Amino acid sequence: MKKAEIVKLREALKVCITDIPDPPRHGLVVKISYSGICHSDILQLKDEVDFGFEKKRYSANPKYKLPISPGHEMSGIVHSIGSDLQNNGKLKIGDRVAIYPWRGCGSCRFCDQGNCNFCSVRDTCYGFGIPGGYASHVVVPEARSAILVPDAVPLDVACMLPCAGVTTYNAVSHVKPVIETLLKFQDKASLLIVGAGGLGLWCLQIAQAVLPSNTKIIIADISEEKLATAKLRGCDDTVLWSRDCVEDDVVAATKEKGLRGGFDAVVDLVNSKITSERAFNCLLTSGIQVMVGLFGGAANFSLPMIALDSKRIQGIHVGSLNQLKELMELVAEKKLTPPPLQYFDLDEVNDAIDLVKQGKIRGRAILKFGV
Ligand SMILES: [Zn+2]
Ligand SMILES: [Zn+2]
Known part of the structure; x- marks a missing residue:
């Protein structure tokens, strides 16, 4: 320091x-x-x-x-x-x-x-x-x-709960209605969480507690150690986004972990140029990308693809007082780890x-x- x-x-x-x-x-x-x-x-x-x-x-x-x-x-x-x-x-x-x-x-x-x-x-x-x-x-x-x-x-x-918890609760709350709507027409849905640190593990717990059980949850991170912890905490699979990877290869490997060649929802807890563009390229038609992290920077997206694929981009900044009260009850009731x-x-x-x-x-x- x-x-x-x-x-x-x-x-x-x-x-x-x-x-x-x-x-x-x-x-x-x-x-x-x-x-x-x-x-x-x-x-x-x-x-x-x-x-x-x-x-x-x-x-x-x-x-x-x-x-x-x-x-x-x-x-x-x-x-x-x-x-x-x-x-x-x-x-x-x-x-x-x-x-x-x-x-x-x-x-x-x-x-x-x-x-x-x-x-x-x-x-x-x-x-x-x-x-x-x-x-x-x-x-x-x-x-x-x-x-x-x-x-x-x-x-x-x-x-x-007032910061890491309620922020991820808010993110999952935006994902939930999208996944519930998609599940009226498909048997399974998929969520990619980007970041397996403290926020990522909260996000995983809350997603498991709140989303329909037929949602496949995958976590991406640059750290194999953090991915191992996420696996122990019950995510369905992990994907390593190492710093020196070839972009096309890592996008292909990530899409393969999803369903139908990608993800219905992404919660990007890093939200850097690299992660947000990569997440966007893994997002399926009618999917939602929730941007949470404050890593900084700017990103390039194909604007026509947002329209043509009806992709939703949702920014999140923490959560409301009411959401904090809801989360407190959820943690008490479900005994979230x-x-x-x-x-x-x-x-x-x-x-x-x-x-x-x-x-x-x-x-x-x-x-x-x-x-
Ligand atoms: Zn904080
Ligand atoms: Zn005011």
């Missing part, structure tokens, strides 16, 4: 663990139990996002404040609640909660749908506009952001970030604060 990044992160931590704040009137303070380390945190520390035709800096956004503790994947215990929330019967001290990380204005057309991540009025997220979960305590300004965690869901699993977890103490955060950057974490890295 570069020196500037270490300084930035350590400064942020220093600020955020000194005092336990009082709760705001309509909000609460949560004692953090677990905090996930996400690739968005790495982009934040790099202070650069590749939008394909231009690069943007987080620090150029006036709503982005430094120093700040990163972290938007949080679960914990309610430590204190604001005066207006006391005795309302909904939340009480000691409750186990996960925190929906996007904080909208609460009244625009996006917030009304629970999609605070699209709010153009406020546009803040824990770890970006307001202090996040790389800290022992976090202020939650609005109680609606705190979701009760059922007893059946461990808090280390719960911390991943989380990706492998690698735990770190707060003072190991810089090492953890280095490992995430280098792709050396199998599954997800999370900070553990104690329950």
Whole structure:
């Protein structure tokens, strides 16, 4: 890690663990139990996002404040609640909660749908506009952001649901109606998941729980080790997309793993130029390609083929508050298995970030604060 990044992160931590704040009137303070380390945190520390035709800096956004503790994947215990929330019967001290990380204005057309991540009025997220979960305590300004965690869901699993979990739940929710429609006219359907890391393993679990059982699920990745884990977690087959492969060969090998020479649906959790173009070339007529990853770059597609093959291109950015509540119930009911977890103490955060950057974490890295 570069020196500037270490300084930035350590400064942020220093600020955020000194005092336990009082709760705001309509909000609460949560004692953090677990905090996930996400690739968005790495982009934040790099202070650069590749939008394909231009690069943007987080620090150029006036709503982005430094120093700040990163972290938007949080679960914990309610430590204190604001005066207006006391005795309302909904939340009480000691409750186990996960925190929906996007904080909208609460009244625009996006917030009304629970999609605070699209709010153009406020546009803040824990770890970006307001202090996040790389800290022992976090202020939650609005109680609606705190979701009760059922007893059946461990808090280390719960911390991943507001980002990795709900994002893949949203992606699978877009795939589901397409596959259900296709299955009225064919006996089997196929889904390709691109990426077998933490997100890919969540996507696999959720797809297995939500999609019709006659959906064949294949996972592609550049890592044989990650594909082996995906296989153990029950995907029907895997395909290696090694970095030095010949493009036509890997497309042919991938199509062969599908049904009828391709896939009815693709969830691309990487969404780079290479993966998105490759996925598009493996997508069948009337199929859906869900683009999730924020790897960066721009892609070339045949525009006539989108029209002629009636292909659907769907972008996904995380998921809504309501979807998070649905997912919490699904995880409790179906007892979904989380990706492998690698735990770190707060003072190991810089090492953890280095490992995430280098792709050396199998599954997800999370900070553990104690329950
Ligand atoms: Zn995240
Ligand atoms: Zn709003």
